[in-house]
Amino acid sequence: xxxDLMPGRPARRAELAAFLRARRxxxxxxxxxxxxxxxxxxxxxxxxxxxxVAQLSGVGVTWYTWLEQGRDIAxxxxxxDALARALLLDPDQRRHLREIAGLPALERETLADxxxxxxxxxxxxxxxxxxxxxxxxFDFLVWNGPYVRIRxxxxxxPGDRRNLLWMMFxxxxxxxxxxxxxxAARAMVSQFRAAAGRRPDDPRFAEIVEALSGxxxxxxxxxxxxxxxxxxxxxxxxxxxxxxxxGLELFQLRPVEHPDLLMVxxxxxxxxxxxxxATLPGAP
Numbered sequence: 001x002x003x004d005l006m007p008g009r010p011a012r013r014a015e016l017a018a019f020l021r022a023r024r025x026x027x028x029x030x031x032x033x034x035x036x037x038x039x040x041x042x043x044x045x046x047x048x049x050x051x052x053v054a055q056l057s058g059v060g061v062t063w064y065t066w067l068e069q070g071r072d073i074a075x076x077x078x079x080x081d082a083l084a085r086a087l088l089l090d091p092d093q094r095r096h097l098r099e100i101a102g103l104p105a106l107e108r109e110t111l112a113d114x115x116x117x118x119x120x121x122x123x124x125x126x127x128x129x130x131x132x133x134x135x136x137x138f139d140f141l142v143w144n145g146p147y148v149r150i151r152x153x154x155x156x157x158p159g160d161r162r163n164l165l166w167m168m169f170x171x172x173x174x175x176x177x178x179x180x181x182x183x184a185a186r187a188m189v190s191q192f193r194a195a196a197g198r199r200p201d202d203p204r205f206a207e208i209v210e211a212l213s214g215x216x217x218x219x220x221x222x223x224x225x226x227x228x229x230x231x232x233x234x235x236x237x238x239x240x241x242x243x244x245x246x247g248l249e250l251f252q253l254r255p256v257e258h259p260d261l262l263m264v265x266x267x268x269x270x271x272x273x274x275x276x277x278a279t280l281p282g283a284p
Contacts, residue, residue, distance in 0.1 A: 024087065236250065240276075
């Protein structure tokens with residue numbers, strides 16, 4: 001049986017084989033609704049047999065045996081998910097199985113209500129540095145006070161337009177503050193294009209692109225060029241009405257428990273920039 005993905009490297013195939021064997025040995029027939037043992041009530045094999053896993057997941061016994069032997073074969077996302085169900089994997093185990101099989105992570109569920117306060121505490125803790133956290137669509141989730149005072153206030157945007165890309169192309173105040181707006185905006189379009197390419201069927205990406213294409217001729221033109229560029233370390237210049245010109249070095253981080261979220265911390269690029277930021281009313 002063949003899959004949709006290219007076969008993995010030998011070390012990855014060996015890890016996949018070891019994980020499948022270990023998980024199969026940990027299950028009992030009763031766990032998956034199978035009869036226990038033979039006529040004597042005894043089984044020679046601890047845990048499930050290979051043919052039982054193959055039956056439960058709907059794959060061929062020979063193919064599954066080759067997979068456990070670490071042979072050079074491919075496993076499609078559908079087959080890997082079927083194996084995860086057959087082996088009763090919990091969310092962490094399912095994620096691990098997909099990783100060692102060379103598959104992309106599953107889509108994350110909507111954040112629970114208790115997650116946002118935790119993320120808010122995180123961005124508040126990095127003050128006086130401006131910090132914000134976005135979801136996979138570059139929608140703002142949380143931000144801290146320095147971000148509002150030095151960059152802009154996402155809370156002023158309508159809920160369905162509380163998006164970093166939307167702010168970059170439609171917020172005149174932010175545009176006026178940025179020393180080199182066009183390179184920054186082009187870089188953001190490139191990063192957004194790369195993110196959208198990972199989720200071609202995601203309606204939120206399509207909705208943002210459609211709205212911005214109507215609101216910004218520049219976005220419409222640059223989007224049609226199909227730019228793709230991932231994040232690179234950069235320092236942005238800001239002409240602040242109270243602080244004067246300051247430089248902010250951008251850092252991107254991802255919470256381990258929510259790898260599809262993005263935290264951006266903006267650190268003063270020099271001691272002088274830090275001193276200027278410290279004089280802003282409301283700074284810690």
